[in-house]
Amino acid sequence: MSTRETAFTIHEPQSPRDTEAIKRKSLCFGVSVARGSAIVLALATLTSSVALAQGQIGTPAAPNLGTPASEAEIAAWDISILPDGTGLPPGSGTPEQGGKIFATKCALCHGPEAKGGTAAALIGGRPLTDGIDTPKTIANFWPYATTLFDFTRRAMPWQAPRTLTNEEVYALTAYLLSLNKIIGPSDVMNAQTLPNVRMPNRDGFIPRFPERMP
Amino acid sequence: MPGHRSTRELQNLEVAAANGLLHRRAFLTSGAAFAAAVTGYTLADTVGAQELTDAPWSRKQGTLVQGYGAPSSYEKHVARTLSNPKGEPRTQHGRTPHHLLHGTITPNALHFVISHSGDPDIDPAQHKLAIHGLVRRPLVFTLDTLARYPMVSRMAFVECGGNSAPLFSNEPLQASIQAIHGLISCSEWTGVMLSTLLEETGIDPKAKWVVAEGADSLALSRSVPIAKALDDAMVALYQNGERIMPGNGYPMRLLLPGWEGNMNVKYLRRLKLVDQPAMTYYEARTYTAILPGGKAYQFYFVQEVKSFITHPSPGLRLSGPGFYEISGIAYSGNGRIAKVMVSADGGRTWAQAALQEPVLPKAFTRFRVPWRWDGGPVVLQSRAWDEGGNAQPTRAELVARRGQTPKPVTNPLAFPGTHYNGPSSWAVDKAGEVRNVYA
Numbered sequence: 256m257s258t259r260e261t262a263f264t265i266h267e268p269q270s271p272r273d274t275e276a277i278k279r280k281s282l283c284f285g286v287s288v289a290r291g292s293a294i295v296l297a298l299a300t301l302t303s304s305v306a307l308a309q310g311q312i313g314t315p316a317a318p319n320l321g322t323p324a325s326e327a328e329i330a331a332w333d334i335s336i337l338p339d340g341t342g343l344p345p346g347s348g349t350p351e352q353g354g355k356i357f358a359t360k361c362a363l364c365h366g367p368e369a370k371g372g373t374a375a376a377l378i379g380g381r382p383l384t385d386g387i388d389t390p391k392t393i394a395n396f397w398p399y400a401t402t403l404f405d406f407t408r409r410a411m412p413w414q415a416p417r418t419l420t421n422e423e424v425y426a427l428t429a430y431l432l433s434l435n436k437i438i439g440p441s442d443v444m445n446a447q448t449l450p451n452v453r454m455p456n457r458d459g460f461i462p463r464f465p466e467r468m469p
Numbered sequence: 470m471p472g473h474r475s476t477r478e479l480q481n482l483e484v485a486a487a488n489g490l491l492h493r494r495a496f497l498t499s500g501a502a503f504a505a506a507v508t509g510y511t512l513a514d515t516v517g518a519q520e521l522t523d524a525p526w527s528r529k530q531g532t533l534v535q536g537y538g539a540p541s542s543y544e545k546h547v548a549r550t551l552s553n554p555k556g557e558p559r560t561q562h563g564r565t566p567h568h569l570l571h572g573t574i575t576p577n578a579l580h581f582v583i584s585h586s587g588d589p590d591i592d593p594a595q596h597k598l599a600i601h602g603l604v605r606r607p608l609v610f611t612l613d614t615l616a617r618y619p620m621v622s623r624m625a626f627v628e629c630g631g632n633s634a635p636l637f638s639n640e641p642l643q644a645s646i647q648a649i650h651g652l653i654s655c656s657e658w659t660g661v662m663l664s665t666l667l668e669e670t671g672i673d674p675k676a677k678w679v680v681a682e683g684a685d686s687l688a689l690s691r692s693v694p695i696a697k698a699l700d701d702a703m704v705a706l707y708q709n710g711e712r713i714m715p716g717n718g719y720p721m722r723l724l725l726p727g728w729e730g731n732m733n734v735k736y737l738r739r740l741k742l743v744d745q746p747a748m749t750y751y752e753a754r755t756y757t758a759i760l761p762g763g764k765a766y767q768f769y770f771v772q773e774v775k776s777f778i779t780h781p782s783p784g785l786r787l788s789g790p791g792f793y794e795i796s797g798i799a800y801s802g803n804g805r806i807a808k809v810m811v812s813a814d815g816g817r818t819w820a821q822a823a824l825q826e827p828v829l830p831k832a833f834t835r836f837r838v839p840w841r842w843d844g845g846p847v848v849l850q851s852r853a854w855d856e857g858g859n860a861q862p863t864r865a866e867l868v869a870r871r872g873q874t875p876k877p878v879t880n881p882l883a884f885p886g887t888h889y890n891g892p893s894s895w896a897v898d899k900a901g902e903v904r905n906v907y908a
Contacts, residue, residue: 321608383763388885406750469677
């Protein structure tokens with residue numbers, strides 16, 4: 256029944272008289288809330304002196320209510336890969352291994368040999384000088400190979416994200432880079448080799464407002 | 470009668486620019502009767518003059534009050550347009566019908582939505598936000614704990630980087646204003662300033678960026694400069710007074726006032742402080758803008774000063790010559806709107822629009838100009854300036870810098886580029902039909 260809709264306790268008033276009783280009873284923070292009931296309390300009745308008297312909050316600027324967590328605890332969620340390779344997991348894969356996985360898990364939408372289907376082709380690409388609406392591809396646009404690992408691992412296959420093993424993601428990354436002739440057909444991708452892959456359009460970018468770049 | 474003006478008085482109002490634009494003071498001083506007389510844009514059907522009768526609904530008991538209200542049954546056409554209603558494996562867009570709305574706040578159920586993999590159905594009791602990386606101590610917050618933090622409320626627009634992009638087409642696409650400008654909306658957002666939370670985690674001086682990530686199936690992720698995170702970024706929990714709609718990030722989203730919509734990460738679950746941008750898919754590839762020479766703008770960040778006329782606009786038509794109120798929306802990701810000018814002759818002569826107070830930074834400002842349409846063809850256009858002195862460029866200026874498509878755009882839902890902030894020109898023909906043109 257209870258959910259954490261607001262920090263204030265809310266009860267269903269049975270009668271006008273109850274409302275008064277509830278007002279007195281409810282002068283406390285951080286208690287779970289009964290769902291679906293009307294907010295009847297004038298929050299103005301909660302003066303800060305009352306709140307502080309409860310001993311439940313510190314100074315307004317530093318409530319300090321976050322739960323400390325170690326990086327190890329957060330690791331399960333931390334799937335960010337940085338362009339310098341920070342965050343890349345152990346494991347490795349080859350284009351050949353990746354081709355087999357692609358045929359079973361990706362071709363459904365991206366077409367056989369990544370030539371395009373209901374979702375974008377992952378091979379080829381026209382020169383960007385063809386027009387401002389030129390389709391952006393791995394070969395003609397993506398500045399970093401780490402993005403390919405990061406995006407495939409977090410988001411693909413589209414209907415079943417985060418089901419691939421790290422080995423599979425390395426293999427798929429190797430396959431797509433090799434298909435686009437950015438790496439050789441027998442190059443192995445791992446945490447050391449992937450960040451060193453130089454994408455063709457690496458230097459193709461300008462920040463719009465350089466003064467806002469850190 | 471105070472506030473009432475006769476037709477003769479209206480015709481004598483000061484003319485401010487060609488093709489019937491009147492001085493904005495005509496509105497400020499005229500009052501309700503005048504205003505009511507001039508907002509007569511119609512959709513398809515016009516109801517003719519009718520006798521004054523005691524209508525059936527006035528002579529019977531009305532309907533039951535609902536727990537959560539819905540608009541009148543006569544307002545069913547006021548809805549978002551959907552680009553992918555069956556949820557095929559691709560992005561869904563829901564566009565705001567600006568031609569059917571007024572004021573400066575977008576109703577929550579009409580706020581634009583871009584969903585790259587559908588809206589997750591998040592149990593708020595189980596949702597968590599982790600802040601980690603280059604911090605003194607990583608912290609995890611629940612909705613419960615965030616609800617006890619000091620909150621702030623502010624008005625802010627959220628605009629997709631691809632909003633208005635059909636205007637990059639080399640020929641004007643014929644589509645409604647909803648297709649052209651429907652990927653922007655404005656709300657009052659309430660939540661906890663991100664700086665408050667970062668004060669508690671502490672920041673390692675090596676931290677330059679914050680990588681934000683959502684709890685959606687794609688774990689959508691964007692890198693935000695730490696300066697923005699400490700300036701006016703908010704972990705937003707409420708939208709126009711109620712919990713954020715699922716399409717807009719329930720139960721919490723990152724709000725970066727004035728910055729590219731996609732960076733305002735929905736379903737926010739993780740913030741990692743790092744020393745370099747993550748070059749995520751959406752920042753390295755999708756929300757970038759190819760320039761004529763083949764290079765591309767990346768990290769555009771700011772939604773620059775822009776305005777467009779909503780009344781009239783493609784999707785509405787004028788029911789005959791006479792008085793109308795021209796009205797539209799202006800905004801800037803750099804601050805407040807300082808001035809809006811309106812033209813009825815394709816940009817040759819201009820009248821200054823009245824700005825609805827309060828004029829707030831990084832939020833919608835409604836502008837209005839009284840207009841007497843003589844029934845001839847006109848081209849309506851607006852241009853805005855912000856308090857930083859930034860001007861909305863002409864289309865020619867923008868295209869000189871940013872290019873346009875080599876071939877006409879035929880699908881109004883496609884993005885031929887991002888960050889179009891040139892003007893919109895609406896041609897009104899003798900029949901009162903409104904079309905998108907370049908002027």
